[in-house]
Amino acid sequence: MKTKDAFETTASGYTLLHLMVTAAAREVFDHETVFVGMRLPLLGFLLAKSTHAPHAVGVYELGVVRDTVSPEPILTMGDLPNLSGASWLADTIDMMGLLQKGLVDVSFIGGAQVDRFGNLNTSYIGGFRSPVTRLPGSGGACDLACLAQRHIIVMTHEKRRFKEKVDYITSPGYGEGPGWREGVGLPRGGPSAVITTLGVLRFDPDSKEMMLVSVHPGVSAETVQSHTGWHLKTARNLAQTPPPTREELTVIRRFDPGGYWTGTEKSPGEKALGVF
Amino acid sequence: MDSAKRLSLSEAVSRFVQDGDAVAMGCAQETLIPFAAGHEMIRRQKKDLTLIGPISDILFDQLVGAGCVTEIRAAWIGNVITGSAYHFRRAVEEKTLRIKDHSNLTLAMALKAGAMGVPFMPTRTALGSDLYQTNPDLKTLSCPFSGVPVTAVAALTPDVAVVHVQRADIFGNSHVWGNLGVTREACLASRHVILTAEEIVDTTVITGDPNRVVVPGFRVSAVVHAPWGGHPSPVPGYYNRDHQAFIDYRNCSKTPEGFRAWRKEWVDPVDDGRAYAEILGNARRESLAITHRRPSVPVDYGY
Numbered sequence: 248m249k250t251k252d253a254f255e256t257t258a259s260g261y262t263l264l265h266l267m268v269t270a271a272a273r274e275v276f277d278h279e280t281v282f283v284g285m286r287l288p289l290l291g292f293l294l295a296k297s298t299h300a301p302h303a304v305g306v307y308e309l310g311v312v313r314d315t316v317s318p319e320p321i322l323t324m325g326d327l328p329n330l331s332g333a334s335w336l337a338d339t340i341d342m343m344g345l346l347q348k349g350l351v352d353v354s355f356i357g358g359a360q361v362d363r364f365g366n367l368n369t370s371y372i373g374g375f376r377s378p379v380t381r382l383p384g385s386g387g388a389c390d391l392a393c394l395a396q397r398h399i400i401v402m403t404h405e406k407r408r409f410k411e412k413v414d415y416i417t418s419p420g421y422g423e424g425p426g427w428r429e430g431v432g433l434p435r436g437g438p439s440a441v442i443t444t445l446g447v448l449r450f451d452p453d454s455k456e457m458m459l460v461s462v463h464p465g466v467s468a469e470t471v472q473s474h475t476g477w478h479l480k481t482a483r484n485l486a487q488t489p490p491p492t493r494e495e496l497t498v499i500r501r502f503d504p505g506g507y508w509t510g511t512e513k514s515p516g517e518k519a520l521g522v523f
Numbered sequence: 524m525d526s527a528k529r530l531s532l533s534e535a536v537s538r539f540v541q542d543g544d545a546v547a548m549g550c551a552q553e554t555l556i557p558f559a560a561g562h563e564m565i566r567r568q569k570k571d572l573t574l575i576g577p578i579s580d581i582l583f584d585q586l587v588g589a590g591c592v593t594e595i596r597a598a599w600i601g602n603v604i605t606g607s608a609y610h611f612r613r614a615v616e617e618k619t620l621r622i623k624d625h626s627n628l629t630l631a632m633a634l635k636a637g638a639m640g641v642p643f644m645p646t647r648t649a650l651g652s653d654l655y656q657t658n659p660d661l662k663t664l665s666c667p668f669s670g671v672p673v674t675a676v677a678a679l680t681p682d683v684a685v686v687h688v689q690r691a692d693i694f695g696n697s698h699v700w701g702n703l704g705v706t707r708e709a710c711l712a713s714r715h716v717i718l719t720a721e722e723i724v725d726t727t728v729i730t731g732d733p734n735r736v737v738v739p740g741f742r743v744s745a746v747v748h749a750p751w752g753g754h755p756s757p758v759p760g761y762y763n764r765d766h767q768a769f770i771d772y773r774n775c776s777k778t779p780e781g782f783r784a785w786r787k788e789w790v791d792p793v794d795d796g797r798a799y800a801e802i803l804g805n806a807r808r809e810s811l812a813i814t815h816r817r818p819s820v821p822v823d824y825g826y
Contacts, residue, residue: 285603308627309552310702318815323603325553325580326764327757330701331817338703339552339577340635343628347647370624375657381615383601383608386578389626390648419651431651432663432672507604 261491263444264509265499266463267401268294269491270442271355274399278302279352280345282391287401288355289324290502290509293317297498306345308387310337320502343387346394349435354391354398360413361400363457363477364427365420365438365450367392368413375415385417392418397439404443409475421455445471447488451480461486528746529693529723535745536563539715542570544682545596547634547713549576549583551704553603554759556582557687559752559799560719562790565589575634575681577627577705580756581772584608585790587620588782594621596660596679598630604766605773610782624657629676631705633660636678637712645673683744684713687753689760691720695743696729696736701759703737710738719749721761732822751800751808762811 264287271291275281277300283292292305296316304314307324312335319328330336345351358367359382369388373379391398402408420438421427428437437455441448447461459471460482472479491499503509530538540546546564549556561582564572569591574583578599586592588610600611614620625633632644645664650672655661660677686706691697697718699706710716716738723746729736753761755768775785792802800808 307702309554309704322766323553323764325603325702325757327701327759327813328815330554330759331815336700336702338631338707339627339705340631340708343631343648347628370653370657375653378616381612383606384597384599384624385626385652385654386599387627389652389654390628393648393650393652394628415656416651416653422651428651432647433650434647 261496262510263463265491265496266488267442267444268499268509269495270447270488271399271401272298272495274440274442275300275303275353280304280306280350282306282308282342282346282351282354282387282395283324284355284357284388284391285323285386286357287508288399289321290499291355293502294495294498298495304334306342306351308339308342310339310342311335312337312342316502320504322507343390346390349394349396351391351395352397353439354395356388356391356398356400356418358400358402358408358418360408360410361402361441362410362413362420364422364424364455365400365441365457366413366416366422367400367418367420368415370417371415373414388418392420392438393433393436395436397436400438400441402441402443404445404471404474406474406476409477411477421450424455425453427455445474449482456480458482459485461488463488464490527693528695528743530745530747532559532563532719532747532749533567535717535747536560536567536569539683539717539744540564540569540572540685541682543572545573545575545679547575547681547684547709549579550684550686550706550709551702552578553580553764554701554757555687555699555706555753556580556756557685557719557752558582558754558756559749560685560687560717560747561586562793564591565786565790566794575630575679575709577625577630578603579608581608581769584610584776585772587611587614588776589786592620594623596623596625596630598625598627602769602773604769609776622657623660624654626654629654629658629661629674630679631708632676633679634705634708634712636676637680638708641678643675643677645675647673649674679712681709681713683715683717684709685717685719686710686738687719687749687758689720689758690722690724690728691718691746692724692726692729692740693746694726695740695746696726697738697740697743697746698729698732698735699737700735707737710742715744716742717745717747718743719747719752721750721752721758723748731824733824734822751803754799754803754811760813762808762813765807765811
C-alpha cells in the first residue's frame with residue numbers, strides 16, 4: 248500500500264484522514280484538559296468537544312485556553328475565531344506551567360520518525376552532524392512528550408519513518424524501555440497511542456514496546472509489519488479501527504469545510520500529516 | 524514624560540538593529556508577527572543576525588533566504604499550515620546556518636531568565652532528549668533541595684526585541700491583546716525594544732487600561748506606525764490571518780528564483796515609497812477584515 252493511496256477517498260464516503268481524526272478524538276475523555284497541537288489534532292479536539300467530550304478544556308501553546316469550540320472553522324490555533332470568546336488569553340509560560348505541574352491529561356504530537364519505544368524525531372533526518380533533511384524542530388512537542396500525563400502520536404506509517412532507532416530524539420517516549428523515563432528524571436507521562444495511516448498502536452505496560460492493537464479497514468497486520476522497521480508485536484485480539492459515524496463525519500466537515508486538512512475527492516489532504 | 528520615540532520603520536531598523544545583533548521576533552507565535560520590520564531588515568541587507576523566537580511562521584525563513592542570518596535559536600522554524608521552511612532547511616543542510624535547538628518551554632525559560640536578571644532558569648522539560656546535543660545552553664542539574672534532575676536553561680538577552688502591537692503612544696507605551704506567547708519575556712529580556720503599531724494613539728488611551736501593557740514605555744527604544752505591519756499573520760481587532768499568503772510563500776520559496784519573485788512583489792516595492800496596504804490592495808484587505816466585532820466591556824481603574 249503506497250502512502251498516496253492512503254489519502255484517497257474510500258467508497259464509504261470518508262477519507263483516511265477522517266478516520267484518523269476520529270481515532271484521535273476518541274482518545275480524549277470527557278472533562279479532560281487537552282493540550283491541542285497542530286494539524287489533525289486541532290480537528291480531533293473539536294470533534295471530541297462536539298461529541299463525547301463536551302466538558303474537555305483545550306490549552307494551546309501560544310497562550311490560549313478555551314472550553315468551547317471556536318465559533319468558526321479554523322486552519323490553525325492562531326486564527327482569530329480561536330481567540331474570540333476564549334476562557335483565557337495569556338503567555339506561553341502560563342500554558343507550559345499548567346503542563347509542567349501535571350495538570351494536562353492528554354496531548355497530541357506529530358512526528359517524522361518514531362521507534363519501538365515511541366521516541367520521536369521532528370528535527371534532523373540523518374543525524375544532526377550531517378543532516379540529510381532538517382525538519383522544523385520541536386515547537387512544544389518535546390514539552391508535551393516530557394510533561395503531559397500521556398500523549399498521542401499521529402503520523403504517516405512508512406518503513407523509513409518507523410525505525411529501529413530514530414536519528415535524533417526531539418520528543419522522548421519510553422527511551423530505552425522500562426524505567427528509562429524515571430531514570431532521566433521525567434516526572435510522569437509517556438506515549439499512550441500512535442495513530443497512523445495504517446492502524447492504531449499502543450504500548451505494552453511492562454515492556455513499554457509499541458504494539459499493534461487495531462488496523463484500519465482494508466489493512467492487514469502483515470501490511471503494517473511490512474511498513475515497520477522492526478519486528479512489531481501484535482495484540483492477541485487485534486481489532487479493526489471503527490470508521491467515523493455519520494455524526495462524526497458531519498462534525499469534521501463542519502470544522503474543515505474545504506477539506507484543507509482531511510482531504511476531498513479532488514484534493515487529498517496530505518498537508519495534515521506534515522509529510523516532509 | 525520621556526521624549527518621543529516615534530521613528531520611521533527605516534530609521535528604527537537602521538538605528539537599533541546592527542549587523543551581528545541577536546534579534547527576538549515572532550514572540551506571540553502565530554499572531555502579531557512583525558513582518559513589516561523583518562522586511563525592512565531584508566531591504567537594509569542586515570548581516571550576521573542571530574534570530575530568536577519560539578516558532579517562526581515563515582518570517583525567519585524569509586530572512587534566511589535574504590542572506591541576513593547566521594544563527595537561529597528557536598523551537599520550530601517552518602510554515603504552520605504547510606510544513607517545512609525551505610530556505611531554513613537548505614541552509615542547515617548546507618551548513619551555512621548555526622542552530623541552537625530549543626523547545627517552546629526552554630525558550631520561554633531562557634527569555635524569562637533574561638527578563639529576571641538571573642543566569643538560568645530550571646525546568647523539567649527536555650530531560651532525556653537530544654535537544655541537549657544541539658543546544659549548549661541546556662545542562663542537567665540536580666535540584667539543590669530535592670535532588671531531582673532538572674534542565675537548567677541559560678539566560679537569553681537579545682540585543683533587540685521587535686514586537687508588533689495593536690496600538691502605542693509616541694513614548695513607547697502600548698497595548699497588545701490576544702495570545703501573547705513570549706512577548707512579555709522577550710521585551711523585558713532585551714536591551715532594546717522596537718514596537719511596530721497598527722495605530723498611534725494618545726497616552727491617555729494606554730494609561731486608561733494599564734493591565735493591557737506588557738512592557739513599560741521606558742524600556743522601549745522606538746515606536747513605528749506600521750499599519751498592516753503584521754500581515755499575513757493575524758492581528759486581533761484589526762485583521763484575520765491571510766492563509767493564501769502562507770500557501771503562496773510555500774510555493775515561491777521552493778526555489779531561489781521563486782524567492783526573488785516573492786521579494787520583488789512584497790518586500791522591495793516599499794523602498795519606492797509604496798505603502799504596504801497599497802501593495803496588498805483593497806480587495807485583499809477587505810477579505811481579511813474583522814467581520815464579527817467583539818469589543819470588551821470597559822473596566823474601571825478609578826479611585
